[in-house]
Amino acid sequence: MLSHPEIAELTALRRRLHQFAELSGSEVKAAGIIEEYLAGCNPDKIITGLGGHGLAVVFDGNLPGPVVLFRAELDALPIQELNSFDYKSLSKDISHKCGHDGHMAILCGLGSVIAKQRPFSGKAILLFQSDEENGKGAARILADQRFTTLNPNIIFALHNFPGYPEGQIVVKHGLMFCASRGMRIILKGKTSHAAYPENGLSPQRAMCRILDAFETLSLKNNCEDEFSMLTIVFARLGEEAFGVTPGFAEIGLTLRAADNNVLRELSAQAEQIVRDSSRAHQITYDIIYQDEFAATINDEYACKFIEDAALASGLPVNFITLPFRASEDFGNFTTRYEGAIFGLGAGEDHPQLHRPDYDFPDMLIEKGVLILFNIFRLCQEYWSK
Numbered sequence: 001m002l003s004h005p006e007i008a009e010l011t012a013l014r015r016r017l018h019q020f021a022e023l024s025g026s027e028v029k030a031a032g033i034i035e036e037y038l039a040g041c042n043p044d045k046i047i048t049g050l051g052g053h054g055l056a057v058v059f060d061g062n063l064p065g066p067v068v069l070f071r072a073e074l075d076a077l078p079i080q081e082l083n084s085f086d087y088k089s090l091s092k093d094i095s096h097k098c099g100h101d102g103h104m105a106i107l108c109g110l111g112s113v114i115a116k117q118r119p120f121s122g123k124a125i126l127l128f129q130s131d132e133e134n135g136k137g138a139a140r141i142l143a144d145q146r147f148t149t150l151n152p153n154i155i156f157a158l159h160n161f162p163g164y165p166e167g168q169i170v171v172k173h174g175l176m177f178c179a180s181r182g183m184r185i186i187l188k189g190k191t192s193h194a195a196y197p198e199n200g201l202s203p204q205r206a207m208c209r210i211l212d213a214f215e216t217l218s219l220k221n222n223c224e225d226e227f228s229m230l231t232i233v234f235a236r237l238g239e240e241a242f243g244v245t246p247g248f249a250e251i252g253l254t255l256r257a258a259d260n261n262v263l264r265e266l267s268a269q270a271e272q273i274v275r276d277s278s279r280a281h282q283i284t285y286d287i288i289y290q291d292e293f294a295a296t297i298n299d300e301y302a303c304k305f306i307e308d309a310a311l312a313s314g315l316p317v318n319f320i321t322l323p324f325r326a327s328e329d330f331g332n333f334t335t336r337y338e339g340a341i342f343g344l345g346a347g348e349d350h351p352q353l354h355r356p357d358y359d360f361p362d363m364l365i366e367k368g369v370l371i372l373f374n375i376f377r378l379c380q381e382y383w384s385k
């Protein structure tokens with residue numbers, strides 16, 4: 001399907017994207033590199049600036065048929081790379097530690113294969129979204145009128161998964177990734193001279209009480225339907241001034257749950273703890289939510305296309321029984337469209353995602369292109385029956 005020079009070209013493309021890593025919301029160079037590459041594949045339409053710096057590249061078939069969308073992500077992470085290879089990130093303290101550079105290269109490879117074997121029916125849409133890591137990008141794309149008109153029948157995405165054998169297809173019916181949201185709690189008291197703490201109102205005791213009470217929500221339920229957990233990610237109290245008592249505290253945490261309703265319930269319980277503790281110590285508080293992700297639900301018939309395409313590609317399939325606790329912005333797409341996301345094993349001993357020594361394994365590019373092309377081919381055959 002891909003010749004050696006084509007694989008070498010995609011590998012070079014992946015490494016170029018790796019060098020120009022950009023944070024969520026500022027993926028200008030990546031979008032430009034992708035647009036330039038795919039313009040060379042003569043698509044029927046390229047939509048740029050979609051929900052930020054996103055782009056959609058459309059290949060039309062001759063006959064009516066399924067509109068099949070494949071998604072990749074444009075953003076990198078605020079992590080300083082520990083690797084020393086010659087294509088290491090040129091962006092200070094920013095690098096591709098989730099493998100989105102590899103996912104982009106795979107979608108570009110799919111574009112070059114489709115350019116040689118144009119769809120006989122339907123359409124293939126290659127969607128590159130910005131802002132995946134902060135959970136903002138999918139909602140922005142869904143709100144963009146130009147995206148709505150594309151009207152996909154079915155949507156797919158893949159993510160590389162370290163910890164699984166290289167090339168293994170990891171998939172699950174129903175809940176694949178949990179819903180999650182970040183909660184920022186700001187506790188407001190009053191400072192005083194450190195020699196006269198009785199003149200101030202320190203949020204210290206309320207903060208300790210909240211942190212203690214949150215332990216009861218840390219892993220409330222581990223079974224699939226009711227799963228929920230609360231993880232503290234940071235806490236701050238006062239300033240580094242030895243003459244001043246704290247007048248301010250901040251706690252950051254992530255709430256996760258099996259579905260959006262369980263997540264709402266967990267949020268209400270956490271809010272209740274903040275309300276009671278603040279009241280008990282006469283301080284005021286604010287709660288801000290951010291980084292919100294909907295649960296990613298895989299449709300069974302979309303999983304069937306993935307399974308059949310894996311077999312056709314000679315890749316082993318692993319149907320897992322428990323969902324991942326992590327979240328995926330793709331969940332916003334699966335609440336609107338039918339589809340599924342699957343994992344592509346990156347090697348059992350490969351460094352985990354978001355670690356400073358992680359790098360996308362280049363040998364996954366060919367496997368990724370192969371399975372996505374087979375999914376597209378099977379969708380066309382199924383719709384033409």
Ligand SMILES: [Zn+2]
Nearest residue numbers: 098133353354
């Ligand atoms: Zn990530």
Ligand SMILES: [Zn+2]
Nearest residue numbers: 098099100159
């Ligand atoms: Zn990712």
